[in-house]
Amino acid sequence: MKPGSTNPRALALQSLLLVIHDGRSLDDALATVLTDTAVCDARDLALYQELSKGVCRWYFALLVLLKPYLQKPLKAKDVDLEIILLIGLYQILMMRIEDHAAVNETVKLVLWRKKPWAKGLVNGVLRQLIRDGVEIKPEHDEASYPQWMRDTISTDWPQNHQDIFRAGNCRAPMTLRVDTRQRSIAEQIECLADRGLVASAHELVESAIELDTPSPVSSVEGFDTGQVSVQDAAAQIAAVLLDCEPGMRVLDACAAPGGKTIHLLQVNDDLDLIALDQNPARLKMIEQNLARINRQARLICGDAANPQVWHEGGLFDRILADVPCSASGVIRRHPDIKLLRRASDIARLVQQQRNILDGLWSVLKPGGLMLYSTCSIFKQENERQIEWFVDKYDNCTEQSLNSVRWGESRALGRQIFPGQHNMDGFYYACLHKVAIGNKQD
Numbered sequence: 302m303k304p305g306s307t308n309p310r311a312l313a314l315q316s317l318l319l320v321i322h323d324g325r326s327l328d329d330a331l332a333t334v335l336t337d338t339a340v341c342d343a344r345d346l347a348l349y350q351e352l353s354k355g356v357c358r359w360y361f362a363l364l365v366l367l368k369p370y371l372q373k374p375l376k377a378k379d380v381d382l383e384i385i386l387l388i389g390l391y392q393i394l395m396m397r398i399e400d401h402a403a404v405n406e407t408v409k410l411v412l413w414r415k416k417p418w419a420k421g422l423v424n425g426v427l428r429q430l431i432r433d434g435v436e437i438k439p440e441h442d443e444a445s446y447p448q449w450m451r452d453t454i455s456t457d458w459p460q461n462h463q464d465i466f467r468a469g470n471c472r473a474p475m476t477l478r479v480d481t482r483q484r485s486i487a488e489q490i491e492c493l494a495d496r497g498l499v500a501s502a503h504e505l506v507e508s509a510i511e512l513d514t515p516s517p518v519s520s521v522e523g524f525d526t527g528q529v530s531v532q533d534a535a536a537q538i539a540a541v542l543l544d545c546e547p548g549m550r551v552l553d554a555c556a557a558p559g560g561k562t563i564h565l566l567q568v569n570d571d572l573d574l575i576a577l578d579q580n581p582a583r584l585k586m587i588e589q590n591l592a593r594i595n596r597q598a599r600l601i602c603g604d605a606a607n608p609q610v611w612h613e614g615g616l617f618d619r620i621l622a623d624v625p626c627s628a629s630g631v632i633r634r635h636p637d638i639k640l641l642r643r644a645s646d647i648a649r650l651v652q653q654q655r656n657i658l659d660g661l662w663s664v665l666k667p668g669g670l671m672l673y674s675t676c677s678i679f680k681q682e683n684e685r686q687i688e689w690f691v692d693k694y695d696n697c698t699e700q701s702l703n704s705v706r707w708g709e710s711r712a713l714g715r716q717i718f719p720g721q722h723n724m725d726g727f728y729y730a731c732l733h734k735v736a737i738g739n740k741q742d
């Protein structure tokens with residue numbers, strides 16, 4: 302195996318080093334490694350992705366299983382060896398690869414890293430793990446999360462934490478959003494069937510269908526023209542809850558990459574819509590998404606917490622605040638969150654969310670509605686955040702979401718747990734702005 306190798310295990314090692322050692326996101330790491338190499342074989346590509354994603358998903362549990370087999374901890378400079386061992390262990394425990402092939406192919410990686418001295422170590426440890434019949438057990442679902450996440454989830458959800466841990470380790474479905482103004486759900490399912498793709502309507506979200514097997518978007522008929530988009534069913538709820546009417550001034554405040562912006566434009570005619578994001582590169586993604594569906598919106602690069610800088614006057618009837626968050630509800634799609642998020646991030650995010658909520662409230666019309674959403678399952682970012690907000694503003698009432706069937710009603714807002722109705726973990730709260738003196742308790 303030479304540098305620039307297209308060996309899928311060597312590529313997985315590179316992508317995992319980028320995540321574990323350099324703190325890069327897995328999506329970014331997967332793409333970066335592939336730009337330097339040309340992997341033509343579809344099976345190699347699948348193995349590369351499976352190993353990279355799988356080791357992230359099970360990283361902490363695999364480390365627990367590995368530890369007793371190392372006479373002493375590996376040095377920091379040998380993080381590559383640790384990852385090689387985890388790649389081997391993942392194949393042995395989680396994949397249908399013959400043990401001997403998994404060991405032999407994994408051991409070759411040490412030569413590629415120019416550490417021939419470690420050949421015996423990797424070989425010996427993996428073979429001993431096989432001899433001992435080490436396996437993944439149900440308790441490893443929880444062990445696959447960092448300790449601070451285990452503590453937060455167990456404290457926040459004492460009744461549901463085991464289900465949450467398990468659901469976060471399952472593969473997420475590929476869910477599509479159908480623009481039902483252009484094509485009915487039944488028609489879309491039929492179009493997909495013509496291409497050999499099996500899909501079914503989502504049990505609760507009217508615009509959503511789920512593919513039996515994830516497929517490249519290029520093979521999904523209607524994607525190029527915006528008749529279908531890839532979006533989890535939980536995220537498809539936002540446009541409905543915002544309840545816009547023709548002619549309304551609407552602000553999508555943390556809009557990129559534009560999934561919800563596009564949906565808002567597809568379900569509502571004649572909106573005066575501004576899509577705001579503070580990240581210029583991500584704002585470009587909204588532009589590309591708008592071009593795909595051939596629709597327009599005003600795009601502004603700015604900080605939602607500081608509307609005085611970008612706001613040109615005129616209050617908004619509706620605001621969507623899809624705030625930056627821990628993403629703890631979408632771990633099944635982004636298992637690298639387990640490795641990259643730190644406990645200390647949460648207080649910073651909560652403050653950021655508060656600043657955004659404060660800023661946006663000042664540009665919402667009395668009588669207007671602000672929808673707060675996160676893809677988090679941490680109470681601090683969700684119901685406790687809204688509790689803080691409702692206490693702070695006399696002119697805010699939370700509009701209950703008791704008439705819907707998805708998720709779980711909370712004292713404030715509604716929580717969807719990961720895997721519930723096959724959806725991502727999400728939180729929604731509708732905040733209604735009333736004139737002071739009209740607040741109903």
Ligand SMILES: C[S@@+](CC[C@H](N)C(=O)[O-])C[C@H]1O[C@@H](n2cnc3c(N)ncnc32)[C@H](O)[C@@H]1O
Nearest residue numbers: 555556557558559560561578579580604605623
């Ligand atoms: C959860 S993502 C939004 C996803 C998007 N609503 C969608 O459905 O495609 C959060 C976004 O907020 C943006 N963001 C973070 N802080 C912001 C701020 N202070 N002002 C505006 N945008 C912000 C990030 O750049 C990121 O694109």
